[in-house]
Amino acid sequence: MRLLIIFCCTLVLFCSPAIAAVEVALRGQEPVLIEDVYRQQGLSYVAIQDLLKVVGLTGHWDSVEHTYRIRTSRGWAVLTPASNYVRIGDTFYPLQDKPVFIDGRLRVSESFIQSQLAQLTGQPVFFRNLNPDASTVVEEEGGGLEQFFGRLFRRAERTRGPAIRAVAIDPGHGGLDPGVIAPDGYNEKLLTFEVADRLARTLRMRLGIPVYLSRSGDYDISLEQRLESASRDDVDLWILVHAQASFSDRVRGIDLFVREDEETYNPSSGSLMLAEQLSLSMQASELKVGGVYSSSRLSLGRGNLPTVQIEIGYLSNSEELRLLREEEYQNRLVQAIFDGIQNYITLSRETGR
Ligand SMILES: [Zn+2]
Structure with missing residues (x-):
């Protein structure tokens, strides 16, 4: 020796x-x-x-x-x-x-x-x-x-590597831009960062892959900086985390958005497949999902990187606002997103997409 x-x-x-x-x-x-x-x-x-x-x-x-x-x-x-x-x-x-x-x-x-x-x-x-x-x-x-x-x-089981190499997450808003504001003054940017950070940690720990957050705290970033993490070579998924507000205080639930052209022209897009898996896993976790929609919103960018913008709830609904601020609810939400991503990985392996 x-x-x-x-x-x-x-x-x-x-x-x-x-x-x-x-x-x-x-x-x-x-x-x-x-x-x-x-x-x-x-x-x-x-x-x-x-x-x-x-x-x-x-x-x-x-x-x-x-x-x-x-x-x-x-x-x-x-x-x-x-x-x-x-x-x-x-x-x-x-x-x-x-x-x-x-x-x-x-x-x-x-x-x-x-x-x-x-x-x-x-x-x-x-x-x-x-x-x-x-x-x-x-x-x-x-x-x-x-x-x-x-x-x-040798007896230790070797885990199969994930089919995605890295994930980019964009917590919506920060710095001078608070996003939507709840009736009690609570800001979207605080919520989206907490949820994005929890999701990043979960993905890193459980998939063992790099996760890039477009910002690591409550500060302003340029559009270029926002896109930087998503445009890295190894990024195979991009998740944008936002919350909404409505004039009606009764509207609530989670909405998922994909790029407009992806639904219209490319029904087999990775974005749509990811959004559908997220929606299914959220419903399985008894979270209220409004639906999967296509959108021309600029935040989604252009291209074919599988991308989903998750509007995690309505700050204008007092019950949902209370839930969204609870650690337990945030964990349930993050777990559902994680499950959806995992199901997406399994499905993309099977379909070769
Ligand atoms: Zn937003």
Whole structure:
């Protein structure tokens, strides 16, 4: 065993000029430069210890269990070399790339930094690869410790990766734009942000994929900034969260909107399929759904990215306003949206759309 470790380290030391670097930060903080980065099969790998230091978490190697344990607010997160999951409590979350030992340190890939790190900290994480095209540094390391440990964990079930790579969520309004205002002064922007944030956390935790919010707080953003998160290469779904008001205080319920041309000209559009699945899962959760409508509203943008604007309720209806502000109701709503997205994923796998 000791010989194996020495062999791996020596191999890496001989073929690793330090030419890769990344920047990592919690959103809103000064990015930290990490230069102890290795490239393997086109991916950058960073030591988990270095990442935890940047985001203010601690962890340690458990030499009995052969796992790396990270202390989080949700309990221990456990990483196992060469396995495709991270375990938090009793739940296994899929990983896109296996953590590997390179140069004596357990390292995780870019995808871990972009999705799981935010999940562990409960905050958005900024990541930038300063050498995205750097040539591969370590090619021969694959047969080392991680493969050895991998045999110990074959019994762990590998979760199938999701059919969508990332989701963008746009919480409607913010800053000087409060959206619609309830009779008691409560603002749409406060509600949409809370619900969008809950939905983002749920998707990150349960699907293990990146979720990009167009804003991370109550402030103004330009249209360009709003579209930035939705136009990222890996985004396969875009959800816009809004609430409405009516002159009549009796109107209530959830309405779902898709782009006008998608319903008229393209009845098999992803947007419509997503909206229908959302509507079904909401009704299954006994939420009142008004219907799925097509709309020319500008907020939906143009294009064919599967997009649904969810009007989560009427602030002008006092009963619905009360419910919408309750944590329990928000959780039910978010769970229904999550179920709808999952059903959409299943359906798009089956239909190949
Ligand atoms: Zn709105």
